[in-house]
Amino acid sequence: MSGENGNGNxxxxxxxxxxxxxxxxxxxxxxxxxxxAARIATHPRHLIPARSRLPRPAQVELFLDRVVAExxxxxxxxxxxxxxxxxxxxxAQANLPPSIAMAPHPLLAAMPWAERPMLAIRxxxxxxxxxxxxxxxxxxxxxxxxxxxxxGAERPTTLNIMPETGIVVVQASRIVGAYExxxxxxxxxxxxxxxxxxxxxxxxxxxxxxxxxxxxxxxxEQTIELGAHGPRxxxxxxxxxxxxxx
Amino acid sequence: xxxxxxxxxxxxxxxxxxxxxxxxxxxxxGAFQQxxxxxxxxxxxxxxxxxxxxxxxNHTLANLDFYLEHYARNVEAAGGRVHWCATAEDARATxxxxxxxxxxxxxxxxxxxxxxxxxxxxYLERHGIEPVETDLGEYIIxxxxxxPSHIIAPAFHLNKEDWIEAFxxxxxxxxxxxxMTERKALVDEARTVLRGRFLAADVGxxxxxxxxxxxxxxxxxxxxGNGDLTQTLPRVHIAIASIEKVVPTLEDACAxxxxxxxxxxxxxxxxxxxxxxxxxxxxxPDGPAQYHVILLDNGRSxxxxxxxxxxxxxxxxxxxxxxxxxxxxxxxxxxxxxxxGPMGAVLTPSLLGVEQAGHLPNASTFCGRCEEVCPMKIPxxxxxxxxxxxxxxxxxxxxxxxYGLGLWAFLARRPALYRxxxxxxxxxxxxxxxxxxxxxxxxxxxxxxxxxxxxAPEGETFQAxxxxxxxxxxxxxxxxxxx
Ligand code: SF4
Numbered sequence: 001m002s003g004e005n006g007n008g009n010x011x012x013x014x015x016x017x018x019x020x021x022x023x024x025x026x027x028x029x030x031x032x033x034x035x036x037a038a039r040i041a042t043h044p045r046h047l048i049p050a051r052s053r054l055p056r057p058a059q060v061e062l063f064l065d066r067v068v069a070e071x072x073x074x075x076x077x078x079x080x081x082x083x084x085x086x087x088x089x090x091x092a093q094a095n096l097p098p099s100i101a102m103a104p105h106p107l108l109a110a111m112p113w114a115e116r117p118m119l120a121i122r123x124x125x126x127x128x129x130x131x132x133x134x135x136x137x138x139x140x141x142x143x144x145x146x147x148x149x150x151x152g153a154e155r156p157t158t159l160n161i162m163p164e165t166g167i168v169v170v171q172a173s174r175i176v177g178a179y180e181x182x183x184x185x186x187x188x189x190x191x192x193x194x195x196x197x198x199x200x201x202x203x204x205x206x207x208x209x210x211x212x213x214x215x216x217x218x219x220x221e222q223t224i225e226l227g228a229h230g231p232r233x234x235x236x237x238x239x240x241x242x243x244x245x246x
Numbered sequence: 247x248x249x250x251x252x253x254x255x256x257x258x259x260x261x262x263x264x265x266x267x268x269x270x271x272x273x274x275x276g277a278f279q280q281x282x283x284x285x286x287x288x289x290x291x292x293x294x295x296x297x298x299x300x301x302x303x304n305h306t307l308a309n310l311d312f313y314l315e316h317y318a319r320n321v322e323a324a325g326g327r328v329h330w331c332a333t334a335e336d337a338r339a340t341x342x343x344x345x346x347x348x349x350x351x352x353x354x355x356x357x358x359x360x361x362x363x364x365x366x367x368x369y370l371e372r373h374g375i376e377p378v379e380t381d382l383g384e385y386i387i388x389x390x391x392x393x394p395s396h397i398i399a400p401a402f403h404l405n406k407e408d409w410i411e412a413f414x415x416x417x418x419x420x421x422x423x424x425x426m427t428e429r430k431a432l433v434d435e436a437r438t439v440l441r442g443r444f445l446a447a448d449v450g451x452x453x454x455x456x457x458x459x460x461x462x463x464x465x466x467x468x469x470x471g472n473g474d475l476t477q478t479l480p481r482v483h484i485a486i487a488s489i490e491k492v493v494p495t496l497e498d499a500c501a502x503x504x505x506x507x508x509x510x511x512x513x514x515x516x517x518x519x520x521x522x523x524x525x526x527x528x529x530x531p532d533g534p535a536q537y538h539v540i541l542l543d544n545g546r547s548x549x550x551x552x553x554x555x556x557x558x559x560x561x562x563x564x565x566x567x568x569x570x571x572x573x574x575x576x577x578x579x580x581x582x583x584x585x586x587g588p589m590g591a592v593l594t595p596s597l598l599g600v601e602q603a604g605h606l607p608n609a610s611t612f613c614g615r616c617e618e619v620c621p622m623k624i625p626x627x628x629x630x631x632x633x634x635x636x637x638x639x640x641x642x643x644x645x646x647x648x649y650g651l652g653l654w655a656f657l658a659r660r661p662a663l664y665r666x667x668x669x670x671x672x673x674x675x676x677x678x679x680x681x682x683x684x685x686x687x688x689x690x691x692x693x694x695x696x697x698x699x700x701x702a703p704e705g706e707t708f709q710a711x712x713x714x715x716x717x718x719x720x721x722x723x724x725x726x727x728x729x
Contacts, residue, residue, distance in 0.1 A: 011330035012318075015489060015543045018332075019311045022550030028312050036312050036494070040460045043495040046298050049291045049504070066514070104531075125531040128445060144515040153529040161474045161518075179500045202323065204461040206527050207478070210519040215471040217433060218511070219383035219401050220409055222274040225433045228382060229440065230471025230518065 045180050052143040052177030056245040059142045063175050064238065066145025070213030071226060072234040079239060080107065084116045086237050087134060087167055091119075094233065096165060101130040105154040108136055108169065125156035126163055133163035133231075139182040140175045144212055147236075148182045150190075151207035160209050166231035168211075173242040179210070249598055251582035254605035261576040270403050271577055278568035281512025282619065289508065299505050300623040302498045303559035310550065313459045313492045314541070320462025324524030326537035334364040337542050341366060341451070341484060344538055345375050348482045350448035356466060356473035357381035358453025359397055359562060360486045360542055362584040363597070366451070377451075378443045380472040382436055389416045395578030397585065398510050398564040403577050406432075440472070450476035450534070454487035455561070456502065457539075460495040463521040464539060467506060471518055483534040485522065488542045490558040502561060505621035509563040545597040553632045557592050559622040564589075566616035566626060572609045581606060588616035588626040595633050600640060607633035 020026055028036070054062060064074050075086045091098050099120040102108055113121055126133055135155060139148040147168055151157045160166065176182050190203035215230030226232055240246055250257060261267055286292045306313055318328040331337040337360075345353060353370060355361060355377055367377040367388070379388040383400035387393065389412045394400030401409075409432050414422065417439060426432055452473050454464040464485040466473040477483040493499050507513040526533035549555055567573040567587025578586035583603070585593050591606040607630040616626045 009330060011332050011336060014332045015330050015541070015547055016311045016314070018543070018547035019314075019489075019550050022547060022552070022555075023308065023311070024551060028309065033312060036309055037316075040316065040494055043460060043497050045497050046302075046501040047291055047294055049289060051289070070514075070517075128441070146515055151530055151533060152527075153531065156531040157474070157478050158532045161471050161478065179503070180497055183496045183500075204324070204463055204521065204523040206324075206523055206525065206530055206533050208463075208521040208523075209474065210515070210521075212513075212515045212517050212519075214517070215469070216517060217382045217470045219381070219386070219399065220429045220432055221270075221404075221406055222277055222399065222402070223429060225429050227437065228433060228470035228472070229380065229437060229444075229475055 048178045048180060049143065052141075054142070054177070056242065059177055060172050060175055060238070060242075060245045063140055063142040063145055063170075064236075066142065067213070067234075067236050068145075070145050070234075071216070072145070072213050072236055074236045074238060076238045076240060079241065080111055083108075083111050083169060083237055083239065084113050084119065088116050088119050090167065090235050090237075091132060091165075094165070096132060100132045100134045100167070101126050101159060101163065103133075103135040103155055103159050105136040107171075108134060126158035126161075128162070130159075130163045132165040132167060133159040134167045134169070135159050136169045137171075137174065139185050140170045141177070141179055141182050141210070142175055143178050146179070147209075147211045148186070149209045149211060150186060150205040152205050157207050157209070160211065161215075161230045164227065164231060165233045165235070166211075166214070167235045167237060169237050169239065171239045171241050172245045175242075175245070249583040249594075249602050251594060251598065251603040251606060252601075254580060254582060254609060257580035257582055258576040258609070261580045266405055266408070267403050267577050268575075270405055271574060274399070274402060275568070275574045278512070278564075282509055282565060282568065283512075285508035285512040285514065288514075289504070292505075292508065295501060295504055296621050296623055298501050299561075299621055300559060302493060302501060303622060306493055306498075307490070307550065307555060307558055310489065310492070313494055314489060317457050317459040317462055317492050318539075318541070320459065321524065321537075321539055322462075324462050324537075326462065326524040326539060328539045328541055330541050330543075332543045334542070334544050337364045337486065337540050337544070338366060338369045340540060341486070342370065342373055342375070344482065344484060344536075345370065345449050348448055348536070350375055350482070352376045352378060352443065352447050353449045353451055354378050354380050354444055354447040354476045354480065355384070356450070356452035356468065356476040357384050357400065358451065358486055359584060360453055360488055360540075361451065362394060363544065364486075364542065366486075378440070378447065380440050380444065380470075380476055381468070382433065382470060382472075385436060385440065386412055389413075393579065393584070395586065396564060396567065397562050397587075397589075403579065444475045444479050447476075447480045449482040449484060450478075450480040451484045451486060452477050454485045454491055454539075455506065456499050457487055457492040458494075458496060458499055458521070459492055461521070461523055463523040465499060465519065465521050467503070467516045467519050469511075469513075469517040474518055474520055477520075477522060478533055481534055482536040482538070483522065483525075484538045484540060486540040486542065488544065489546055490560075506561055506563055509561075509565040509619065509621040549596050554592065554596050554629055556624050557589070557596065557629060559624055560589055560593070561622060562589075563621055565619040565621065566624075569615040569619050571611055571613060571615070576609075581609070588630070589624075592624075592626055592629045592633065600633060600637055604633070604637045607631075607637070 067074055077086050098118050102121050102123050104123045137147045138150050149160050187203050214226050214234040215228045216224050216226050217228035218224050321328050329340045370377045379385045386401050396402035410426050452466050455467045456465040507516045525537040566589050570587050573587040581590050583594050594603040594606055610630050612627050
């Protein structure tokens with residue numbers, strides 16, 4: 001196999017050598033390498049658009065407005081206990097069967113699903129026959145109405161993309177203004193069998209999806225059709241758990 | 247794909263006479279431009295972000311070796327593998343070896359321009375592995391066995407009738423009398439057919455819009471979600487990316503992502519922006535067991551340090567072709583290879599050689615729209631001019647042009663002779679064109695006048711007019727006109 005790693009990697013040597021010839025220098029001296037490594041370690045922010053720099057209630061409103069503008073729908077509930085009913089209502093309204101594949105997330109698991117005996121619930125990753133999936137967002141970004149869904153035991157990636165209907169629970173307290181703020185939350189809180197924030201540069205989960213609205217395509221005559229391969233419908237259930245955001 | 251770039255002129259002539267193509271081009275061109283303009287207007291910081299995007303990429307390119315090594319180390323720390331491939335052949339052989347090791351029979355594919363560049367589909371097919379394109383636009387052109395005509399809208403050149411015809415011909419397992427006049431019916435049909443392919447695939451190949459050195463992540467941006475199904479469901483995920491895709495940090499990626507969708511489709515953000523870092527972790531309920539990155543050079547390192555380095559800032563948004571008057575009438579196939587429009591006119595000669603693609607930098611009116619809308623502020627017209635100069639130096643320009651320019655250079659170095667010759671030429675042309683004020687044909691310039699008229703000079707050279715106005719006491723006429 002060409003491009004083999006380890007000692008004597010001819011592809012790597014050839015590419016790096018050609019780049020350095022173009023730049024008319026050898027490998028960077030140690031002090032310059034240290035400067036670049038420091039830039040990565042401190043990952044400075046660039047300009048962040050003013051649009052999301054808002055008081056908390058307006059930030060939540062911006063998030064909800066953007067979800068709707070991107071062809072999503074929203075329901076706002078007072079607390080986590082109200083989510084099962086909101087989910088059942090949504091499915092009934094959309095004429096969908098009362099059945100969901102649910103992410104094994106502690107927030108979702110603690111909800112009073114027993115109060116909705118008509119709703120069939122299966123926990124785990126998505127299966128091909130699942131019509132609706134229920135997940136809990138790690139964070140949400142007001143700037144563009146975007147959900148952040150990192151993979152892990154609590155958040156199977158398949159649930160984000162396989163079912164025709166995606167229902168995502170968002171806590172108002174987890175809505176941030178800009179993407180950069182969501183990445184910082186992830187940097188701080190990521191854990192892998194350890195305390196939050198202990199992963200250092202290894203904080204990235206295998207997969208992080210930023211989702212903005214339902215799946216769509218404009219490949220036929222540049223005209224938008226929803227539901228290309230991923231969810232046809234995206235429904236956000238917002239839990240108003242942040243007194244400052246009401 | 248075998249380039250037909252040397253035949254740009256013939257390709258363009260055929261495109262102009264193709265009624266279906268002209269219908270498709272006419273429908274979409276204005277829409278793309280309007281959507282981008284609206285999206286840019288909704289974000290007051292857009293212009294500042296363009297400068298930031300340019301600076302991030304310039305910084306990265308100046309330290310490209312460092313960031314690539316840093317990136318590769320982080321991919322490997324996350325359990326993935328990086329394959330450094332200097333050439334397209336290396337990349338193809340590496341991908342095939344991974345597929346064989348996985349015992350792959352079918353491979354699903356997300357949209358990837360690098361995949362087109364290395365012609366991976368034909369190669370896998372030749373070796374008994376079936377590639378299945380899953381982006382809707384890529385899927386239809388795979389069914390029709392033709393190349394994409396646009397870098398973000400591969401089926402830009404097709405009309406709905408073409409889709410119906412292809413689906414009828416290829417989806418023979420479905421009832422032939424099914425209703426399929428609505429676009430929605432076509433999308434649903436593709437969704438159903440392709441879902442089976444996703445579930446059966448052994449390997450998924452995606453491209454990458456960005457690579458992030460800080461985390462060792464590859465990033466894909468899609469609206470359909472096909473890329474996510476491609477990289478999540480099979481046992482093996484291969485991301486193919488060229489070396490200039492790397493940026494240092496997530497913050498750098500955010501700045502560029504704010505430009506990408508707005509410049510491309512006029513969206514605020516694409517539906518799915520997904521960051522992949524290594525294979526499935528111990529606690530993950532899903533995801534691929536293997537994660538490979540094909541890091542492709544294929545001529546790009548040779549652009550570093552040259553007048554074409556700026557082209558490596560390109561984020562493949564397609565704004566330049568969406569605003570190009572030449573692309574707008576000839577479409578993407580005329581350019582004869584993978585990359586059309588202004589970005590292709592600069593990139594294709596770099597990657598294929600000016601012998602193959604020397605015509606492309608001439609496919610420009612130098613109106614400058616491409617540079618105005620390019621989110622990375624790439625000076626596309628200037629680079630097309632560099633290629634024209636190189637082409638001239640290499641004596642690839644037809645003899646008539648070469649002699650004409652040679653004669654002009656000879657005269658230009660001799661001012662007295664130049665004035666005399668220009669006066670004679672202007673006077674002659676002025677006399678000849680007096681009646682209509684323009685020429686529909688000119689001797690020795692048949693190629694130039696075939697698609698446009700040459701305005702007839704008014705019988706006086708610029709230099710003579712300049713001197714006359716100066717004498718008349720109007721001051722410096724060049725400055726006067728600017729007032
Ligand atoms: S050259 Fe600029 S406008 Fe054209 S595709 Fe690249 S980034 Fe976009």
